[in-house]
Amino acid sequence: MRKSMWDVMVLGAGAAGMAAAVEAGRRGRRVLVVDHAAKVGEKIRISGGGRCNFTNLGVSAEKFLGRNPRFAISALKRFTQWDFIARIDSAGITWHEKTLGQLFCDGPSTQVIDMLLRDMADSGVTLWTGCELGAVTKDGDIFRVETKRGVQEARAVIVATGGKSIPKMGATGYGYKIAESFGLPLTETRPGLVPLTFAEQELEWIKPLAGVAVQGRATAGGKTFPEAVLFTHRGISGPAILQISSYWREGEPISLDLCPGTDPAALLREAKRTAGRSQLGTALAQIVPERLAKHLAEVFQERGPMAELSGARLDAIAAGLRDWRLMPVGSEGYRTAEVTLGGVDTDALDARTMQAKSVPGLYFIGEVVDITGWLGGYNFQWAWSSGWAAGQVA
Ligand code: FDA
Numbered sequence: 001m002r003k004s005m006w007d008v009m010v011l012g013a014g015a016a017g018m019a020a021a022v023e024a025g026r027r028g029r030r031v032l033v034v035d036h037a038a039k040v041g042e043k044i045r046i047s048g049g050g051r052c053n054f055t056n057l058g059v060s061a062e063k064f065l066g067r068n069p070r071f072a073i074s075a076l077k078r079f080t081q082w083d084f085i086a087r088i089d090s091a092g093i094t095w096h097e098k099t100l101g102q103l104f105c106d107g108p109s110t111q112v113i114d115m116l117l118r119d120m121a122d123s124g125v126t127l128w129t130g131c132e133l134g135a136v137t138k139d140g141d142i143f144r145v146e147t148k149r150g151v152q153e154a155r156a157v158i159v160a161t162g163g164k165s166i167p168k169m170g171a172t173g174y175g176y177k178i179a180e181s182f183g184l185p186l187t188e189t190r191p192g193l194v195p196l197t198f199a200e201q202e203l204e205w206i207k208p209l210a211g212v213a214v215q216g217r218a219t220a221g222g223k224t225f226p227e228a229v230l231f232t233h234r235g236i237s238g239p240a241i242l243q244i245s246s247y248w249r250e251g252e253p254i255s256l257d258l259c260p261g262t263d264p265a266a267l268l269r270e271a272k273r274t275a276g277r278s279q280l281g282t283a284l285a286q287i288v289p290e291r292l293a294k295h296l297a298e299v300f301q302e303r304g305p306m307a308e309l310s311g312a313r314l315d316a317i318a319a320g321l322r323d324w325r326l327m328p329v330g331s332e333g334y335r336t337a338e339v340t341l342g343g344v345d346t347d348a349l350d351a352r353t354m355q356a357k358s359v360p361g362l363y364f365i366g367e368v369v370d371i372t373g374w375l376g377g378y379n380f381q382w383a384w385s386s387g388w389a390a391g392q393v394a
Helices: 015-026 042-050 069-078 081-090 110-122 174-181 200-209 239-245 264-274 280-284 290-299 311-322 378-391
Strands: 004-011 031-034 053-056 095-097 102-105 126-128 133-139 142-147 152-159 186-192 213-220 223-231 235-237 254-257 324-326 339-344 362-364
Touching: 004 015, 004 142, 004 174, 015 031, 015 110, 015 152, 015 378, 031 152, 042 053, 042 110, 053 081, 053 378, 069 378, 081 102, 081 110, 081 378, 133 174, 152 174, 174 186, 174 339, 200 235, 200 290, 213 239, 223 239, 235 239, 264 280, 264 311, 280 290, 290 311, 311 324
Parallel strands: 004 031, 004 152, 031 126, 152 362
Antiparallel strands: 053 102, 095 102, 133 142, 142 152, 186 339, 213 223, 213 254, 223 235, 254 324
């Protein structure tokens, strides 16, 4: 097959790749985007429960993880959440703020994919879907990229193939291999924003709680997230747990505050005063959902009437509700993780352009880079911003 020469080849047509292609195309570059999936932007489609949480009003470096989260600041400041909101507005996509600054489409998330496809077409970008990629090499100033449609040549290559999360949706870890083949360092990768799992003996009491949700606060690895905690058949999930999963490390406990913003000691003392003959489980059900209250009464091993519990014992129980220690054994892994932590070491990249310092013309953007956002639209904003940054120069 014939070789073709492109100004820019973008590998991966997810959020970051499409954002970069639009920018490079608008600069008049001859751009080819290649993806092995039949459909582009599949993660955009399923994101935010089908409504795409496309950015967050509160974007700042503290909302990102990585060996050097400050690496993200340059791109995030030059293409901000407001810039992306302006795009969304001009495409006529209506949106709303759900909670904690999280912006969602009012309608289906496919509107965002359609906007990106339209912008790519308008800026003359060529898109190949269902096209496998092979090795990428560099000869002088020219890159050679093996594709199912033959070897392509390009002056610049932007790697936007994402991480390892949700292999069922086409995630491959391909980008890490390309980085390695050019001698770029990687940081350790692991699943992030993922439900946590427990050993069999723990599951015995967790399973009956499946479906119970509490507005709690989860703490691990020096971070605390106040949001919902959900018990499932496999362990614990919900926004607070997904957030803390990115900070939690195997072998560490998670601390749950089951009643933030309340004074459980006062509530228990009040229950003792007004309903002394009732049992602890009944009193706890005023504080947490009934099924959980029943379980906690067993954890605290109190079966007698409230009247028999001393003030000190009530204080200890209240403290237990504020700092309930659970010991997960692992996570559900890449099968369900929303993101991959770690990736191409930011030390090897230029923060302004995303270009590899040691390989002129080679760029890494989006999730493949060792920058990971919190839950809440931060990961898409990183994809848009890093894609925009590379698209300005590639
Ligand atoms: P992304 O994974 O989107 O794209 C990579 C592309 O490369 C894919 O199209 C893939 O097919 C292609 N590719 C991979 N390997 C290849 C190969 N070997 N050859 C050719 N092509 C290859 N974030 C957020 O901010 N708000 C949200 O609401 C959500 N919701 C959400 C829900 C779920 C279920 C998941 C799994 C994830 C989210 N996220 C999210 C995270 C967000 O989806 C993620 O951070 C971005 O999609 C990352 O964008 P990228 O373009 O870097 O990778």
